[in-house]
Amino acid sequence: MQVYLDNAATTPLDPEVFEAMKPYLLDHFGNPSSIHSHGRQVRSAIEQSRRTIADLLNTSPAEIFFTSGGTEADNTAILCTVESSGLNHVITSRIEHHAVLHTVQHLEKAGKITVSYVQLDNTGNVDLQHLKQLLLSNGPSLVTLMHANNEIGNLTDISAVGELCKEHHSIFHSDTVQAMAHYPHDLQKIEVHCLAGSAHKFHGPKGIGFMYLKADHKICPFVHGGAQERNMRGGTENVTGIVGLAKALELAYQNMEEHQRYIQGLKTYMIDKLSDTVPGVTFNGLSSSPEGSLYTVLNVSLPATNDNEMLLFNLDINGVSASGGSACSSGTSVGSHVLTALGGDPNRGSVRFSFSKFNTIQEIDYVVQKLGVDLRSKV
Ligand code: PLP
Numbered sequence: 001m002q003v004y005l006d007n008a009a010t011t012p013l014d015p016e017v018f019e020a021m022k023p024y025l026l027d028h029f030g031n032p033s034s035i036h037s038h039g040r041q042v043r044s045a046i047e048q049s050r051r052t053i054a055d056l057l058n059t060s061p062a063e064i065f066f067t068s069g070g071t072e073a074d075n076t077a078i079l080c081t082v083e084s085s086g087l088n089h090v091i092t093s094r095i096e097h098h099a100v101l102h103t104v105q106h107l108e109k110a111g112k113i114t115v116s117y118v119q120l121d122n123t124g125n126v127d128l129q130h131l132k133q134l135l136l137s138n139g140p141s142l143v144t145l146m147h148a149n150n151e152i153g154n155l156t157d158i159s160a161v162g163e164l165c166k167e168h169h170s171i172f173h174s175d176t177v178q179a180m181a182h183y184p185h186d187l188q189k190i191e192v193h194c195l196a197g198s199a200h201k202f203h204g205p206k207g208i209g210f211m212y213l214k215a216d217h218k219i220c221p222f223v224h225g226g227a228q229e230r231n232m233r234g235g236t237e238n239v240t241g242i243v244g245l246a247k248a249l250e251l252a253y254q255n256m257e258e259h260q261r262y263i264q265g266l267k268t269y270m271i272d273k274l275s276d277t278v279p280g281v282t283f284n285g286l287s288s289s290p291e292g293s294l295y296t297v298l299n300v301s302l303p304a305t306n307d308n309e310m311l312l313f314n315l316d317i318n319g320v321s322a323s324g325g326s327a328c329s330s331g332t333s334v335g336s337h338v339l340t341a342l343g344g345d346p347n348r349g350s351v352r353f354s355f356s357k358f359n360t361i362q363e364i365d366y367v368v369q370k371l372g373v374d375l376r377s378k379v
């Protein structure tokens with residue numbers, strides 16, 4: 001049996017998304033910047049896609065900029081905000097994705113900013129009281145905190161963070177890559193200046209994403225060249241990607257509650273099964289909490305064995321794709337920076353299982369059984 005439980009890394013393309021993209025691979029090939037009919041037809045598909053995304057997020061198409069994915073959206077929001085706003089203090093957390101952490105660290109190294117890390121509790125929750133203190137003592141800042149953590153699934157209350165940022169005249173960027181299309185984002189209700197989406201995390205194609213940029217938050221162009229993306233990002237657009245992105249987001253919004261119920265059901269089933277069959281199993285961060293974490297992510301902490309590193313390898317041999325990485329042991333930087341920041345035990349094995357609408361209960365049974373057999377043979 002082949003089982004794919006690595007949907008936080010990437011998801012399979014939805015066949016309906018592929019059908020929507022196909023005409024823009026085969027028939028409608030014009031350059032969207034050309035003014036003849038071949039070009040106009042493709043321009044219209046891009047602008048219709050932008051409108052679809054804007055409508056779903058309850059915002060204006062002028063605030064949606066297409067990018068090559070989540071990494072580019074995060075980089076752009078952070079680098080261009082610092083360049084354009086004059087802010088020289090950034091607040092973030094130690095469990096952000098590297099698309100955020102490495103960008104912030106790059107600016108710090110270049111001497112352009114100082115960085116404060118907000119405190120987290122031992123399950124990885126952002127301490128909002130500490131965030132408030134940091135805002136009070138440092139003045140207007142760029143705050144970059146993710147909505148949903150890609151390793152442990154923890155959800156941050158981005159509405160509360162946005163309100164705090166507004167109160168303290170600060171800019172708020174949120175990496176929403178893992179939450180986008182899984183939870184509704186109503187941009188008339190959340191006080192956020194920039195956020196990021198990536199199509200391949202919700203059954204769209206790879207290499208395409210978008211950045212939301214609030215109209216009154218002006219930043220410098222991020223790719224110099226032609227006049228594409230309203231002079232902000234030069235270069236001929238990834239038309240098929242854009243069409244696929246909009247279709248994938250549309251499908252996700254149409255069926256969001258149904259998918260949430262179904263996928264949460266798979267996750268709860270796996271939590272129960274593992275708890276019954278694997279002695280000493282625990283769950284990292286808040287990943288076993290239905291309210292506190294993404295319904296798509298379960299980060300399993302397994303009792304120490306003499307070859308924890310073999311866990312993923314053995315799963316792979318049995319046809320199961322998942323991902324992982326334990327907390328780093330002292331003196332090494334190999335492993336998960338997220339579990340390390342939470343003070344995880346480097347001797348325990350950790351596996352991140354992440355689910356999609358295409359997974360089944362039979363697959364979960366198979367994975368739990370293989371994992372149980374593997375552990376029993378080693379303890
Ligand atoms: N941010 C988070 C939280 C992610 O999980 C990922 C992808 O793993 C990214 C950013 C990067 O997205 P992309 O692969 O589209 O560059």
